[in-house]
Every structure is written in structure tokens, then in C-alpha cells.
Amino acid sequence: MNCYQCPDCGYIYNEAKGDAHEGYPSGMKFAGLPEEFVCPDCAVRYKEDFVCIETPQ
Amino acid sequence: MKVYTFDSPDKGQITYRDSKRHLWLASMVYPLVAVSGIGLYMVTGSEWSFLAPLVFIYGVSTLFDAIFGVDTSNPPEELVSQLEEDRYYRWLTYLTIPIHYIVLLTLAIFVGTQSVSMLSVLALAITGGIYSGLGLVTAHELGHKKSRLERNLAKIVQAVPAYGHFCLEHNRGHHRDVATPEDPASSRMGESIYQFVRREIPGAFKRAWKIENDRLERNGKNVWSMDNEILQSYALTAVVQLALIASFGWIMVLFLAVHNFWAWWQLTSANYIEHYGLLRKKEASGRYERCQPYHSWNANHVFSNILLFHLERHSDHHAHPVRRYQCLRDFPELPSLPTGYFGMFVAAYIPPLWYRIMDKRLMALPHVAGNLDNVNVQPGKLDALLARYPRQAEVLDTSFHQTEAAAA
CATH class of the missing domain: 1.20.5 (Single alpha-helices involved in coiled-coils or other helix-helix interfaces)
Known part of the structure; x- marks a missing residue:
């Protein structure tokens, strides 16, 4: 399970947790998010802008 | 005054004092100007007094923008995180929320209990709408933040102008689509504000509901569920406004209709001037280029900025939407309006004047270079x-x- 981070605002999509508010269940892969996905916090970075990072502590 | 310090390995110790720290109280108390007309009426007995808040917002603030001029100070980048974490600034936004409710209730109770002419009722409703429109500035500052608390507070304050879909539409719609022909909240060159409003209000409403419907669908919920964040805010509006109608009768229907529309018109006015004619280029991938600082119009006038939580430093806001108001920066060479928002609203309401001021400014921007291919044209x-x-x-x-x- 990986984490993907918005390079502008720092929002982290953690595949293990998903994002319940946005309707992405735990375990949902980042690759499985819709292509029109934008950062849920700042909305100014697209899916392809996100950076794969280590699981946060 | 609080001093922020940072020990930089390259630059040595960096210190910063926010010269506007206490001036930000103005953004908090400014909506109270809306009830100044009632105070003046109590003293003078003249119904002309009700025009005082309108004279202030359009006349005095524009005059003070000219007198006090622009402010080019910026916090050093190294100290932005400390400034962001200083809770004083966010408390000011929290405390602005009850002020918006006080303004609406004071005006409504006055109209409901005092006998004044219908023209005065209209002036009070328009005043209420203009200053409740400022509630969307407060909602804007709160709704862009990541904390659940601030997002919930945004829903509470955007209920005052009956615009519960604002934050969703603005954050997830306008910021994504800004300065493109697809954005109903970005005006086009040659489009008057009266044409724009017919595209903006319904377009923003539809986009907000689509965004929320899609989110609820992913959660396996119906759009009419209690989890619908737009409906939560509308419900609060309904409670407040129906209680006013129940208390004071049909005069409240007229008062609130004008109040609500004028608050929305304030938002329309801001949207109209913030990105007029600016256009992001479409890339080969089919995506639009990332929003750049030159895709927003700015006003760096200190007086109107301290009334608006720095909203007029609009380029930095679009570059970093979650950044708090006290940290927004000015940059040289940005597209600039000749005066603050309120003066520019008046220009926008007179389309020939607006075109005269803005079209040549737009065409002279370095990235436009006089070429209409680089402009969002009606x-x-x-x-x-x-x-x-x-x-x-x-x-x-x-x-x-x-x-x-x-x-x-």
C-alpha cells in the first residue's frame, strides 16, 4: 500500500485508508481513482501531479 | 507586536513583524458598518441615513484606497508556516461569523418592527445583501482550509446569504476550471456583468450539485441525504429565514428576497472582476495549463484588502488555495486593477466604463501581448x-x- 501526496497543499491519499469523505474505500488503489480526480483539498493539482511517497509515520 | 524568527543556514536569522496584524480586526468588524445607517437614523430621524453604509462601501473605501495606496510587504517564505500556525488570525475569522448573523438579524428586526418607507426597506435589504455578501468572503477563507472545524464553520456562515453551495462550487469547481471558457465563474472579454450573471448563478449552482452528487454516489448515498453538505447549509438558511418570516410577516419575504439576491450579486461582482478575459492554454494532453499568477486580476490596495481578508491578493490565492489570508503574497508584474474591488464593482456595473478601463489593460498584459488568441473572449x-x-x-x-x- 502506497501514499500519494499533492505537491501543492500536502494532502495525502493513503491507499490503506482510502478517503471516506470523498467516497474512496480503504484499500482503493490510487491508480483506481477516476481520471478526473483532483486534489480534494486544493483542487489545483490533477491526478498525474501526485507524488508517490512512503507511508507516513 | 509579535516577532517571528527563523534561523536560516544560508541567510542567518530572519525576523518578521506583521504590520497588518491588528489591522485584520477590520475584516472582522467591517460587516457592522451595515447597521450604521440604523444608528444614524436613530440620531437624525432622517431616512437618508440608511444610505450611509452604501456610501461607505463604494465611496469611502474607494477614496481610502486612493489615499492609502498599495502595500507590497510580504512575509518571508521561511516564516510562512509560523504565520499559518498563529491561531490569532483564524480566531478573527471565527468571530466574524456571529457578526454576519447580528447584521442580518438587526436589519430584519428593524424592518419588521419599525415603520419606514418602502424605499427605505429596499435600501436596508440591499445594504444587508451587500454586507451578507461579505459572509461569502468569510466562508471563502474558512472553506478553503483542511480542518473539519473550519469547513463546518464555512457552512454556517454561507447560510447567511442563502448560498450553501458556495464552498463546494468555489473550491472544487471554480479553482479547477478558472480562466477557461468552461468556468461559469470566470468572465470573458466583451461579456458585460449583466450577461455574466445569467451564466454564473445557474452555472455555479449546477456545478456544485454535480460535484456533491458525484461524491455522495461514490459513498452509495442519495443526493437528498443528510450528508449532502449543500443541504446542510440550506437547512440552516431555511430555519433562520422562515423564523424571520413567521415573526414579521410578508414584509420579510420582500426583504429577504432582495437581501439574498444582492448577496449573490456581490459574489457575481467579485467573480466578474477577478479573472476578466484571462485564459489558460490547453495543452496537448487536453488538460489546461496549470493556473499561473497571471491568470487572476489583483488589487494590492491596503484599505480594501484589510476589509476583505486579503482576497484581492488573488493570484497567490489561486496558486495556493489553502494558504491562510495573513500569508498571501504580492508579486511584481501581476495583472492589476487600478483600484480595490468595491470601486471596480461600480465600474463593472457600467459596462462601457468597464471595457474602457479593462480591455486595454488586458491586451497590454505581457502574456497576452495584444493577441486575442490569448484571451477568453465572449x-x-x-x-x-x-x-x-x-x-x-x-x-x-x-x-x-x-x-x-x-x-x-
Whole structure:
């Protein structure tokens, strides 16, 4: 399970947790998010802008 | 005054004092100007007093923008995180929320209990709408933040102008689509504010509901569920406004209808001037280029900025939407409005004046370079605008023909 981070605002999509508010269940892969996905916090970075990072502590 | 310090390995110790720290109290108390007309009426007995808040917002603030001028100070980048974490600034936004409710209730109770002329009721409703429109500035500052608390507070304050879909539409719709022909909240060159409002209000409403419907669908919920964040805010509006109607009768229907519409019109006015004619280029991938600082109009006038939580430093806001108001920066060479928002609203309400001020500014921007291909143009206006601003090749063509004609 990986984490993907918005390079502008720092929002982290953690595949293990998903994002319940946005309707992405735990375990949902980042690759499985819709292509029109934008950062849920700042909305100014697209899916392809996100950076794969280590699981946060 | 609080001093922020940072020990930089390269630059040594960096210190910063926010010269506007206490001035930000103005953004908090400013909506109270709306009830100043009632205070003046109590003293003078003249119904002309109700015009005082309107004179202040359009006249005095524009005059003070001219007198106090612009403010180019910026916090050093190294200290932005400390400034962000200083809770004083966010408390000011929290405390602005009850002020918006006090303003609406004071005006409504006055209209409901005092006998004044219908024209005065109208003036009070318009005043209420203008200052409740500022509630959307407060909602804007809160709704862009990541904390659940601030997002919930945004829902509470955007209920005052009955615009519960604002934050969703603005954050997830406008910021994504800004400065593109697809954005109903970005105005086009040659589009008057009266044409824009007919595209903006319904377009923003539809986009917000689509965004929320999609989110609820992913959660396996119906759009009419209690989890619908738009409905949560509308419900609060319904409670407040129906209670006012129940208490004071039909005069409240008129008062609230005008109040609500005028608050929305304030948002329309801001949207109209913030991105007029600016256009992001479409890339080969089909995506639009990332929003750049030159895709927003700015006003760096200190007076109107301290009334608006720095909203007029709009380029930095679009570059970093979650950044708090006290940290927004000014940059040289940004598209700039000649005065603050309130003065520019008045210009926008007189389309020939607006075009006269703005079209040449727009065409002179370095990235536009006089070329209408780089501008978000109102469909149907292209030919007329091309006649005034011909493409460079056409200018060369014309001058070539003129030279030929002269030679012949």
C-alpha cells in the first residue's frame, strides 16, 4: 500500500485508508481513482501531479 | 507586536513583524458598518441615513484606497508556516461569523418592527445583501482550509446569504476550471456583468450539485441525504429565514428576497472582476495549463484588502488555495486593477466604463501581448474585438497593403 501526496497543499491519499469523505474505500488503489480526480483539498493539482511517497509515520 | 524568527543556514536569522496584524480586526468588524445607517437614523430621524453604509462601501473605501495606496510587504517564505500556525488570525475569522448573523438579524428586526418607507426597506435589504455578501468572503477563507472545524464553520456562515453551495462550487469547481471558457465563474472579454450573471448563478449552482452528487454516489448515498453538505447549509438558511418570516410577516419575504439576491450579486461582482478575459492554454494532453499568477486580476490596495481578508491578493490565492489570508503574497508584474474591488464593482456595473478601463489593460498584459488568441473572449464578440485589436499578422498585412498603395 502506497501514499500519494499533492505537491501543492500536502494532502495525502493513503491507499490503506482510502478517503471516506470523498467516497474512496480503504484499500482503493490510487491508480483506481477516476481520471478526473483532483486534489480534494486544493483542487489545483490533477491526478498525474501526485507524488508517490512512503507511508507516513 | 509579535516577532517571528527563523534561523536560516544560508541567510542567518530572519525576523518578521506583521504590520497588518491588528489591522485584520477590520475584516472582522467591517460587516457592522451595515447597521450604521440604523444608528444614524436613530440620531437624525432622517431616512437618508440608511444610505450611509452604501456610501461607505463604494465611496469611502474607494477614496481610502486612493489615499492609502498599495502595500507590497510580504512575509518571508521561511516564516510562512509560523504565520499559518498563529491561531490569532483564524480566531478573527471565527468571530466574524456571529457578526454576519447580528447584521442580518438587526436589519430584519428593524424592518419588521419599525415603520419606514418602502424605499427605505429596499435600501436596508440591499445594504444587508451587500454586507451578507461579505459572509461569502468569510466562508471563502474558512472553506478553503483542511480542518473539519473550519469547513463546518464555512457552512454556517454561507447560510447567511442563502448560498450553501458556495464552498463546494468555489473550491472544487471554480479553482479547477478558472480562466477557461468552461468556468461559469470566470468572465470573458466583451461579456458585460449583466450577461455574466445569467451564466454564473445557474452555472455555479449546477456545478456544485454535480460535484456533491458525484461524491455522495461514490459513498452509495442519495443526493437528498443528510450528508449532502449543500443541504446542510440550506437547512440552516431555511430555519433562520422562515423564523424571520413567521415573526414579521410578508414584509420579510420582500426583504429577504432582495437581501439574498444582492448577496449573490456581490459574489457575481467579485467573480466578474477577478479573472476578466484571462485564459489558460490547453495543452496537448487536453488538460489546461496549470493556473499561473497571471491568470487572476489583483488589487494590492491596503484599505480594501484589510476589509476583505486579503482576497484581492488573488493570484497567490489561486496558486495556493489553502494558504491562510495573513500569508498571501504580492508579486511584481501581476495583472492589476487600478483600484480595490468595491470601486471596480461600480465600474463593472457600467459596462462601457468597464471595457474602457479593462480591455486595454488586458491586451497590454505581457502574456497576452495584444493577441486575442490569448484571451477568453465572449462568443459573438470576437469579430468586433478583432476590428479593434487585429492579430499581429493582420497588422503586418494591412501595413504592407498601405505601403503598396502608397508606392502605387
